[in-house]
Amino acid sequence: xxxxxxxxxxxxxxxxxxxxxxxxxxxxxxxxxxxxxxxxxxxxxxxxxxxxxxxxxxxxxxxxxxxxxxxxxxxxxxxxxxxxxxxxxxxxxxxxxxxxxxxxxxxxxxxxxxxxxxxxxxxxxxxxxxxxxxxxxxxxxxxxxxxxxxxxxxxxxxxxxxxxxxxxxxxxxxxxxxxxxxxxxxxxxxxxxxxxxxxxxxxxxxxxxxxxxxxxxxxxxxxxxxxxxxxxxxxxxxxxxxxxxxxxxxxxxxxxxxxxxxxxxxxxxxxxxxxxxxxxxxxxxxxx
Amino acid sequence: xxxxxxxxxxxxxxxxxxxxxxxxxxxxxxxxxxxxxxxxxxxxxxxxxxxxxxxxxxxxxxxxxxxxxxxxxxxxxxxxxxxxxxxxxxxxxxxxxxxxxxxxxxxxxxxxxxxxxxxxxxxxxxxxxxxxxxxxxxxxxxxxxxxxxxxxxxxxxxxxxxxxxxxxxxxxxxxxxxxxxxxxxxxxxxxxxxxxxxxxxxxxxxxxxxxxxxxxxxxxxxxxxxxxxxxxxxxxxxxxxxxxxxxxxxxxxxxxxxxxxxxxxxxxxxxxxxxxxxxxxxxxxxxxxxxxxxxxxxxxxxxxxxxxxxxxxxxxxxxxxxxxxxxxxxxxxxxxxxxxxxxxxxxxxxxxxxxxxxxxxxxxxxxxxxxxxxxxxxx
Numbered sequence: 001x002x003x004x005x006x007x008x009x010x011x012x013x014x015x016x017x018x019x020x021x022x023x024x025x026x027x028x029x030x031x032x033x034x035x036x037x038x039x040x041x042x043x044x045x046x047x048x049x050x051x052x053x054x055x056x057x058x059x060x061x062x063x064x065x066x067x068x069x070x071x072x073x074x075x076x077x078x079x080x081x082x083x084x085x086x087x088x089x090x091x092x093x094x095x096x097x098x099x100x101x102x103x104x105x106x107x108x109x110x111x112x113x114x115x116x117x118x119x120x121x122x123x124x125x126x127x128x129x130x131x132x133x134x135x136x137x138x139x140x141x142x143x144x145x146x147x148x149x150x151x152x153x154x155x156x157x158x159x160x161x162x163x164x165x166x167x168x169x170x171x172x173x174x175x176x177x178x179x180x181x182x183x184x185x186x187x188x189x190x191x192x193x194x195x196x197x198x199x200x201x202x203x204x205x206x207x208x209x210x211x212x213x214x215x216x217x218x219x220x221x222x223x224x225x226x227x228x229x230x231x232x233x234x235x236x237x238x239x240x241x242x243x244x245x246x247x248x249x250x251x252x253x254x255x256x257x258x259x260x261x262x263x264x265x266x267x268x269x270x271x272x273x274x275x276x277x278x279x280x281x282x283x284x285x286x287x288x
Numbered sequence: 289x290x291x292x293x294x295x296x297x298x299x300x301x302x303x304x305x306x307x308x309x310x311x312x313x314x315x316x317x318x319x320x321x322x323x324x325x326x327x328x329x330x331x332x333x334x335x336x337x338x339x340x341x342x343x344x345x346x347x348x349x350x351x352x353x354x355x356x357x358x359x360x361x362x363x364x365x366x367x368x369x370x371x372x373x374x375x376x377x378x379x380x381x382x383x384x385x386x387x388x389x390x391x392x393x394x395x396x397x398x399x400x401x402x403x404x405x406x407x408x409x410x411x412x413x414x415x416x417x418x419x420x421x422x423x424x425x426x427x428x429x430x431x432x433x434x435x436x437x438x439x440x441x442x443x444x445x446x447x448x449x450x451x452x453x454x455x456x457x458x459x460x461x462x463x464x465x466x467x468x469x470x471x472x473x474x475x476x477x478x479x480x481x482x483x484x485x486x487x488x489x490x491x492x493x494x495x496x497x498x499x500x501x502x503x504x505x506x507x508x509x510x511x512x513x514x515x516x517x518x519x520x521x522x523x524x525x526x527x528x529x530x531x532x533x534x535x536x537x538x539x540x541x542x543x544x545x546x547x548x549x550x551x552x553x554x555x556x557x558x559x560x561x562x563x564x565x566x567x568x569x570x571x572x573x574x575x576x577x578x579x580x581x582x583x584x585x586x587x588x589x590x591x592x593x594x595x596x597x598x599x600x601x602x603x604x605x606x607x608x609x610x611x612x613x614x615x616x617x618x619x620x621x622x623x624x625x626x627x628x629x630x631x632x633x634x635x636x637x638x639x640x641x642x643x644x645x646x647x648x649x650x651x652x653x654x655x656x657x658x659x660x661x662x663x664x665x666x667x
Contacts, residue, residue, distance in 0.1 A: 075504070076505070098571075101499050101502035102499050103431075105399075137601060139601050154546060155545050156547065157545060157550075157551050159631070180546055180547065182394060209546075210550070212396045212397070235551045236553075237557065238550070238553040238557050238562075243566075244500075244533075246545075246546025246549060246568040248500070249396070250546060250547075250550070255414060276551070276554070276555055277551060278653055
């Protein structure tokens with residue numbers, strides 16, 4: 001069992017002929033993901049690493065039965081790629097692209113909510129269900145199947161945690177990178193709800209950072225609805241106020257969104273909070 | 289990206305928002321000429337990208353052109369929170385009866401822009417939020433419907449605005465939302481919006497932040513960037529598309545990924561040190577970018593040790609190693625460096641660095657502890 005992606009995932013890669021799209025298509029195919037199609041307007045009929053290319057997502061869905069899409073197109077075109085995928089009937093869209101303007105994301109979110117479709121990202125590493133499917137850019141060799149669900153706002157920091165768990169022989173059901181933008185498609189709460197309902201997931205790791213109030217809302221949700229043990233880590237204790245720390249969403253505004261406050265609220269909700277990423281593995285091992 | 293007050297107000301004016309008559313000056317004599325043209329009392333306002341200009345003495349009222357010239361002479365060149373005043377705005381002084389606050393920001397939790405107003409203008413909205421939150425009236429802006437007139441009426445009623453001002457208030461609020469959306473802003477703020485003695489409304493001070501991610505479609509706004517925004521290192525990092533924030537510690541760090549870069553800083557502190565900077569080289573960085581990053585870190589004389597933490601994914605550790613070697617050829621340094629390379633091509637990267645006299649670490653915590661020990665040994 002797992003959440004969102006598994007062996008039934010039939011993936012279409014939007015922007016498959018680009019540098020990033022082609023490179024990561026090869027990695028996803030190698031991993032065993034069912035990459036059934038790619039799109040690149042004007043290049044229909046070509047193939048990339050053996051994957052057939054179509055001019056549009058609706059053609060790709062029609063010919064291959066694709067049910068999930070991953071987007072590698074540049075920021076200016078990414079919102080359109082989301083609209084196209086959802087309009088073609090795709091229910092899970094994963095947007096890797098970094099740098100999408102926040103006002104575009106506001107419209108995308110309103111559109112998704114109307115259509116009942118799910119977006120993971122943007123500005124995220126995607127997701128991986130070890131041994132079944134890898135959708136995005138998470139390295140396949142640092143995960144193993146097991147009982148821990150991971151949800152995170154960052155990329156490489158999450159790799160650290162996966163690696164630390166894997167090194168200790170602790171595997172994962174699914175790892176989801178929800179992205180570092182101020183407005184994104186999937187929240188911590190969405191993933192917590194899915195992990196809580198997933199029979200194979202025994203505990204959850206949540207990796208947050210400064211900025212916004214996603215972690216605070218997740219804490220309230222955990223307190224009221226999550227019975228499985230949750231371990232968290234919050235990055236940015238040393239971050240100064242008012243400065244954007246790389247991620248567009250990682251900024252302490254008007255004194256709100258500090259790491260100390262998030263940690264305090266998570267602890268009050270019964271979440272164990274690690275002091276550093278490697279300690280997450282200790283805490284997870286202790287409650288197995 | 290932050291805009292100056294005068295830039296923000298000029299953009300407001302394009303959206304029909306009334307602003308005081310005024311011009312910018314870079315010399316006292318220019319300030320005199322502007323004050324003469326405006327006639328009467330003027331306000332001399334330093335244009336620097338920090339808050340608290342008034343308290344720092346960077347905003348003064350002049351009764352005539354003579355005084356304007358003298359005050360401009362004192363304000364130009366003044367140091368406000370580390371920034372030198374190069375430009376002043378000379379505005380006609382407003383006849384202020386009351387000050388209110390009007391602003392638009394993104395409400396992340398609601399996934400909508402939100403218009404906020406308060407009868408307590410002239411003070412920071414965060415201050416009002418702390419001391420008197422009920423004084424702030426809010427309304428969300430639907431991305432497809434925009435701001436409707438009933439909403440601005442509700443806000444006007446909420447802040448106790450006189451009926452005779454509702455129409456003018458709607459025009460300004462709707463203009464501000466249009467300006468916010470049209471400029472891809474993350475903040476558009478009029479503080480204070482002044483009710484004048486003759487029952488008019490006037491945007492006396494303005495502030496805008498533009499979403500950096502949107503600058504590709506706003507070349508006109510991108511051209512407004514003040515090259516002096518932030519420190520030298522931050523401006524230099526921007527040139528190489530590196531994400532960099534200055535800190536005041538002694539350990540420079542270079543990391544791939546924003547979350548991991550913040551965590552690396554946190555672990556330096558946990559190990560008893562203090563980070564000199566935040567630096568994310570981004571995904572898939574090539575050697576020239578890595579070399580630029582290391583040059584920027586080493587240009588900071590306070591740096592007593594450098595910590596390089598790379599978790600290879602799209603970023604290849606051998607590319608990073610090549611960049612480090614390139615930088616070390618360009619910059620002579622005896623600052624101790626700790627490198628931790630994991631993931632894609634880490635073995636190749638480590639063997640390239642073997643002869644470069646770098647310390648190597650396996651885990652992140654170990655790397656942070658080694659960097660702190662090296663910094664303290666060096667100082």
